[in-house]
Amino acid sequence: MDDRIYDYWAATLQDGYIGKLIDIVEAAGGARELYLMSAEKMQSFLGISARLAKYIDEHRPEAGRIEDDYNDMAYKGISYVNHTDGDYPEKLQDIASRPYGLFIKGSLPDPEVPSVAIVGARECSEYGRTMAEYFGNRLAAEGVQIISGMAWGIDGISQEAALSAGGRSYAVMGCGPDIVYPARNRVLYDRLTENGNGIISEYAPATPAMARRFPPRNRIISALSDVLIVVEARAKSGTLITVDMAIEQNRTVMVVPGRLTDSLSAGCLNLLYQGALPATGIDAVMDALGIPRRIPSENSPEGTGTLGKNDESPDASGKKVAPGKSDAARKSGAKKPEAPVIIKNRELPGDLGKVESVLTLDPLSAENIAAMAGMPLEKVMILLTRLELEGAAKELWPGFFVKKPDLA
Amino acid sequence: MFCSVQSGSVRGIESYPVNVETDISNGMPCFDVVGYVGSEVREAKERVRTALKNAGYSLPVARITVNLSPADVRKSGTGFDLPIALSLLLGMQVIGDGALDDAFIAGELSLSGNVCAAKGMLPMILAAKERGIKKCIIPAANSAEGSVVEGIEVYGVSSLAEAVDFLNGNEPLSPMKSRLRHDLLADHEYDCDFSEIRGQALAKRGAEIAASGLHNILMMGPPGSGKTLIAKCIPSILPPLSEEECLEVSAVYSVRGALSSEEPLITRRPFVSAHSSSTDISLVGGGSIPRPGAVSLAHKGVLFLDELPEFSRRVLEALRQPLEDRVVHITRSRDICTFPADIMLVGAMNPCPCGNYPDSRCTCDKSSRTRYVSKISGPFLDRMDICITAEKVSPFDMIKTGCAESSKQIKERVLAAHAVQKERFRNLPISFNSQMGNREIEKFCALGENELEIMKSLAVKHSMSARTYCRVLKVARTIADLAGSENIDENAILEAARLKVSF
Incomplete structure (x- = not known):
């Protein structure tokens, strides 16, 4: 137990960006030895910089205080998993700068179950929301675990969707696992702490959310997953850090294609150009995972099965290329792979169908819809409420409506 | 010599009657205003004294006490100047006995003896009429406002001297003509259409x-x-x-x-x-x-x-x-x-x-x-x-x-x-759909089976609170009224749901 507390203390040092923390502790002969070592000795014996030694020295509270914090953590229902523990995720073991330990509220992902990370923009479009919901929901229904960062936007939406489908989801935080960040996702946070889901962080409880803590957590998101799906990302998005990490860690990167004119999809298109796999639907992702679908798809064309999980290492030239489908594999397929159509046609009668056909994923005002459908406004208002009841439309903002597409 | 005249003031928009009582008797010469008066009423003493002097009446060298009754109500406003002055003149027998019986008086005085406008004249005159008073003497500047009231003679005076002349019958004034009906019936153009x-x-x-x-x-x-x-x-x-x-x-x-x-x-x-x-x-x-x-x-x-x-x-x-x-x-x-x-x-x-x-x-x-x-x-x-x-x-x-x-x-x-x-x-104290309470909603916004079903699914879809649910029903009632239908139909509900606050 005593040693455990020193390990816990060493894990709290992770906030200081000590990439080789595990090596340092090993060189010192254990967390306890490091704790008891003077700053001078750290420099001379461990060969670490004066700055780092100073950092460790300054973050060395009394042993009693550490023990109190440790007990307090347990009291809050947060568990600590050291990198030497058996339940430390296997997927984290082989990545560079793996965390010294993890703080977990809830559970860790099941290592036997395939995991997909869904990440993207915070200020996402309705298209992004729809796609995040689609992948989160359908993948969860296939029994896939969804890993993400619980951020506002794509992250939270996909996790929410996964939970709603009765699946499991795990959030990797850029703050202590007891901090709800963003606070608006409180409900999601609460759901993620129970029923086998989990909140995971390498930061000790009570560590506040800070911008500098987010990029490092992205490496854990990508590492815990088998496939990373980017839903929406601008040309210079923080999401691209996760992509870089995933490539470094040899994970498959998939991208939801967007329109060339959407700045929110610019980053995605860039990744596609670099060779990431297009996430054209649930089948494509299941193929990338290399597992068959539990729920047979309705209109999946034959031949998509040739696309399998690809374990190639990153491009030898060191270029940033997603380890997607190799050219060889693309060419070798006897049949041309064909992406299944995921959008279904809602057959709505008469005027209802007319109004629905006018709707898009971009918000339109009721007056515009009336003008485009060529109907009086009062009638359109009534039909819009009907469509909303059918689940075919959604009021995005008072007076503005978007289509809710029916996806396979 | 004691005399009293009727005046009033407003609290909120409610008018309350005030009797201005004046007593002039022998004793140490002084001029006191009593009766729980506010500072603007206390100052009336100075305005009245000077206005009387400038109008050509000097106060007798006697003990003058003015009481505003009832004495337990705080008096405010500047409308007591004129009644105090006139009751003094009544006491000084400048105005003949009985001239101020059945009269309501209110108005502010300037030092020159002119009568200036006071606030709240309309509710005061309305209340005076209800008390059965027959005539009002008010500032000329307020006379248009006073003339709105029917069934009471309203006289506008512009100076103390004019008031005295009128009350003594030296200068006849004609009461203002009521213009309520006339004004109301006029075509009201609004600025915007x-x-x-x-x-x-x-x-x-x-x-x-x-x-x-x-x-x-x-x-x-x-x-x-x-x-x-x-x-x-x-x-x-x-x-x-x-x-x-x-x-x-x-x-x-x-x-x-x-x-x-x-x-x-x-x-x-x-x-x-x-x-x-x-x-x-x-x-x-x-x-x-x-x-x-x-x-x-x-x-x-x-x-x-x-x-x-x-x-x-x-x-x-x-x-x-x-x-x-x-x-x-x-x-x-x-x-x-x-x-x-x-x-x-x-x-x-x-x-x-x-x-x-x-x-x-x-x-x-x-x-x-x-x-x-x-x-x-x-x-x-x-x-x-x-x-x-x-x-x-x-x-x-x-x-x-x-x-x-x-x-x-x-x-x-x-x-x-x-x-x-x-x-x-x-038969109810309300007049519009928006004012319906729960009981009225239940009674007047009854839904058919089909409509109830739609309302239910809407409530679930939008996770409506009880309040929102009631508001949608009330608006649906209005839409149905506009459409001239007795029952709230499906379309009224669907449109009302569309018009609710949704953020």
């Missing part, structure tokens, strides 16, 4: 429904989309003020001193626009001597709050009680003042700080948008039955000519809906 508004079909529809059931309405839209113009047009589709309403409204303006000789009576539905920098007191009324606020000035009309989120939370919270009770109660240590506040609230707001959301030009992020909208508290939003979005008018709509419906045409439909409601609520 719906025919001037191009496009904005949704906003117009919302305004029509709101006016029909007197629902509070919230308009959301980018700057320049015409929210203010639509709000200004709403009084033009409301029915004309009835005689009773007109007097009620005018009384409030009288207390504020806001009636002029050009417009002695408020005959048009008030439209009061309150600026977002307003304080709670300026909005609901208050002050050490309570005065009506904007919400009372908008009584029986429209109170327009532009830039709703810019109002301080405190101010909006202060509005909640008047919106609920349709009166404002202002409590002071001595008494409670009540001002009427039966208003239709029209709120306007931008969708976000920059005003362009959901247009792509919007530069605000989600959190600043949420912060902006959440400045309006939920309980306040709960009072808004209808929410509509006004869009920027497209140039195409701008150049389209003619064809827009005029206020007059819309008003006809509104009047028809009002008539239906009048009939419905004839």
Whole structure:
């Protein structure tokens, strides 16, 4: 137990960006030895910089205080998993700068179950929301675990969707696992702490959310997953850090294609150009995972099965290329792979169908819809409420409506 | 020598009678005014003394005591100058005995002996009439306002000397002719008309429904989309003020001193626009001597709050009680003042700080948008039955000519809906759908099986609160009334659900 507390203390040092923390502790002969070592000795014996030694020295509270914090953590229902523990995720073991330990509220992902990370923009479009919901929901229904960062936007939406489908989801935080960040996702946070889901962080409880803590957590998101799906990302998005990490860690990167004119999809298109796999639907992702679908798809064309999980290492030239489908594999397929159509046609009668056909994923005002459908406004208002009841439309903002597409 | 004349003052907009008693007797020469008087009434002593002197009457060298009775009510206002002066002159036997019997007197004096206007004349004269008083002597400047009241002779005097001459029968004055009927029947042109508004079909529809059931309405839209113009047009589709309403409204303006000789009576539905920098007191009324606020000035009309989120939370919270009770109660240590506040609230707001959301030009992020909208508290939003979005008018709509419906045409439909409601609520203390309580909703908003099913699924879909559910029903009732149908049909429900506040 005593040693455990020193390990816990060493894990709290992770906030200081000590990439080789595990090596340092090993060189010192254990967390306890490091704790008891003077700053001078750290420099001379461990060969670490004066700055780092100073950092460790300054973050060395009394042993009693550490023990109190440790007990307090347990009291809050947060568990600590050291990198030497058996339940430390296997997927984290082989990545560079793996965390010294993890703080977990809830559970860790099941290592036997395939995991997909869904990440993207915070200020996402309705298209992004729809796609995040689609992948989160359908993948969860296939029994896939969804890993993400619980951020506002794509992250939270996909996790929410996964939970709603009765699946499991795990959030990797850029703050202590007891901090709800963003606070608006409180409900999601609460759901993620129970029923086998989990909140995971390498930061000790009570560590506040800070911008500098987010990029490092992205490496854990990508590492815990088998496939990373980017839903929406601008040309210079923080999401691209996760992509870089995933490539470094040899994970498959998939991208939801967007329109060339959407700045929110610019980053995605860039990744596609670099060779990431297009996430054209649930089948494509299941193929990338290399597992068959539990729920047979309705209109999946034959031949998509040739696309399998690809374990190639990153491009030898060191270029940033997603380890997607190799050219060889693309060419070798006897049949041309064909992406299944995921959008279904809602057959709505008469005027209802007319109004629905006018709707898009971009918000339109009721007056515009009336003008485009060529109907009086009062009638359109009534039909819009009907469509909303059918689940075919959604009021995005008072007076503005978007289509809710029916996806396979 | 003792004598007394009748006067009065106002507390809130209620008038209370005051007897001005004067006693002139032998003793140490002095001039005292007693009877729980406020400082402006205490100063009347100096004004009266000087005005009398300048009018050519000098006070006798005697002990003069003036009492304002009842002595336990605090007197305020400047209207006691004239009655004090006249009762003194009565005591000095300058005015003949009996000349002031059955007369109500109020007015302020200037040092020169001229009579100046005082506030609250209309409610005072109305109360005097109810007490059975036959004639009023009031400042000439207020005479137009006083002439509104029927069944009482109103004489306007401009100086003390004129008053004395008139009372002594030396100079006949003719009473003002009542102009209530005449003014009321006049054709009331409003500044704005719906025919001037191009496009904005949704906003117009919302305004029509709101006016029909007197629902509070919230308009959301980018700057320049015409929210203010639509709000200004709403009084033009409301029915004309009835005689009773007109007097009620005018009384409030009288207390504020806001009636002029050009417009002695408020005959048009008030439209009061309150600026977002307003304080709670300026909005609901208050002050050490309570005065009506904007919400009372908008009584029986429209109170327009532009830039709703810019109002301080405190101010909006202060509005909640008047919106609920349709009166404002202002409590002071001595008494409670009540001002009427039966208003239709029209709120306007931008969708976000920059005003362009959901247009792509919007530069605000989600959190600043949420912060902006959440400045309006939920309980306040709960009072808004209808929410509509006004869009920027497209140039195409701008150049389209003619064809827009005029206020007059819309008003006809509104009047028809009002008539239906009048009939419905004839035995109840309410008159409009918006005022229905739970019991009335249950009684008058009964739904058929099919409609109930739709309402249920809507409630689930939008996770409606009980309050929202009731509001949708009330608006649906109004839509059905507008359509002339007895039962709330499916379409009324679907449209009402569309018009609810949904953010």
